[in-house]
Amino acid sequence: MTDLSPSGATAKNMAYPLNAWYVAGWDYEVNRKKILSRKIADRPMALYRTEEGRPVALTDACWHRLAPLSMGSLVGPDGVQCPYHGLQYNSAGRCTFMPAQKTINPSAMVNSFPVVERHRFIWVWPGDPMLADAALIPDMHQMGSDEWAGDGKTIEVRANYQLVLDNLMDLTHEEFLHSSSIGQKELSESDIEVTHDDRTVTVSRFMENIDAPPFWLKNMRDKFPDFEGKVDRWQIIEFQMPSTICIDVGVAKAGTGGLTGDRSQGVNGYVMNTISPVDQANAMYYWAFMRNYRLESQRITTELRDGVHGVFAEDEEMLTAQQQAIVENPDHEFYNLNIDAGGMWVRRLIQRAVEAERSMMASDADLSDAKG
């Protein structure tokens, strides 16, 4: 891990807290058909379900010669078998079978990571299992609520996860990057308000009496087929540690109270984003668009998912190019603008979490420095 201090808050590639919940996959991706291989925070994991349906995450490397368990097969009610020499492990990571001997080496085990299934995702805790508290899983309740409908996808981003968080915390970029869908000049013209506590950061922006951009005009007409005229538009971005950002977005007929609480004359969506660091240069970006109107319409669900997918493809292209430029310009630092206030608070919270962990744990750097 690099670039943490003293200027960690402006680092181009931030480190990640390990004592945190990260999404390892969608609920349907973890099953008994195929063992899923995912790397989270530099830890390769093999994910599957027990016969009872409980999700399991084991280190994706056999204790013996590190062959990936995800290439192996499911055995027994809750175990896996290594594809290479047939060692078997149960869901706790304990070796239950060794070839060519009648006993089992008492040291033989692989790490079993704490796992929780919630909000249509499988969450894993890559750090100290004794600290894994399910109450710390970010609130994404819209994903499973009867009052919301929607769907999403996954983007494998070839960029540090922090760049994705930066991107979502500052939506000024919509004016320039997404000019054909959700961008408009009022985004840059309106003020933002930033608040935070120990685990969350909120950035709010309100735009009054503006033309609806193409994406929102279409959504308004899904709910109000004859809609014409101006709208009030809101974006309330909430970050939750370590890397989830849920964005309350929408527009309402201008002057009907959309910005002060009465959203009945508007359309409201939630852009759900949760980003898992793979390693310093890659991230898995899970997102969904949820809405609270026309819940019955699968057509709207599909159109919104595909529409947002198109918008996010523009972000992905930029994030990849940005990471590439970071690699190619190692001597250039990041500079910050006032529009970065939300993203900078996110960086500060993450930096504090990483530093707190470092003061509790030995790092490779500490040891090799001391080796002398």
Added chain:
Amino acid sequence: MSQGTQLRWQRATVLSHRAAAEEIAEIVLAGEAPLFTEPGAHIDVRVLPGRTDSESVRSYSVVEGAADGSWVKVGVRRSPTSRGGSRFMHALKPGDALEVTAPLQNFPLRVGAPRYVLLAGGVGITAIHAMARVLKRLGTDYQLIFVGRSRPAMAFLEELREEHGPRLRLSVDDEGDVLDVHELLADVDASTEFYMCGPIRLMDAVRRAWIERGLPLPNLRYETFGNSGWFDPEEFELRIRGSERNTVVSSEESILEALERVGVEPMYDCRKGECGLCVVKAQQLNGVIDHRDVFFDEEEKSSDTKLCVCVSRVASRSGAGAEACGADSSAHARPSLTLDFP
């Protein structure tokens, strides 16, 4: 994990050294780099200063460590048959320097089981102590059993009693309170995880009873440093079939060390009777093989056709502990063994 290949050594200083019990020293060490530990971890120590081979290395369980890594505490029992390890450790004084590794983990405590039983025999409490503390902190259902010869020989007794109250159960030999392993396992179910560290006889008895009850073997976790057997170590003759390199294995060395001494090159790795790499065929046995490994199962051990030369020995049938094995005590003469290398 194999010793000696990937370990990073650092200098450490003795902060304090005191008796924790009869023959058990409590030694607090500060490393050059932070020594972060977790329950079940051990540190390796070079106990023959100046030597850097694996022979010079001993492992000691970490009893407790500072949250900031500034110190670790180990407990070391003085072995009557010390090959230099416990003698070195017992002779340390505050301020002395020595070479250690950062804490290494071969005996991890898994959290999340519905119930735990921890069993420590003698100095085995050093490996179990930190596990009990974590289980208490997590509010889990656990029981801690501490078996010892006599109270003065049992380390950390007072603090254990204070910390664990009724969850601690003592079993003290010289008070006539001998642990009944079957009774202990009577209310253990398939979801209970059992962690133990202690003399091989105690662990073997638990292992047999565990298998008898049909409990899942992966839930029985134990650590052995391969240093205790059924019989007291004694001298025996070692012959190598088709070779002139016969020798006498002293009570202070292992067969593996004797083989290396006479220039035979056996394969080995763990040096604690776990991996099975050092297995050699046995022939012309005069005496009994004191199988101190956990690699063979009971049937393989009783057939006496193979042994792990890193930890196993040969004992005369009159050796201490023979009764426990049902061996007769009339035999005599120096025990001997012929090894058949392929």
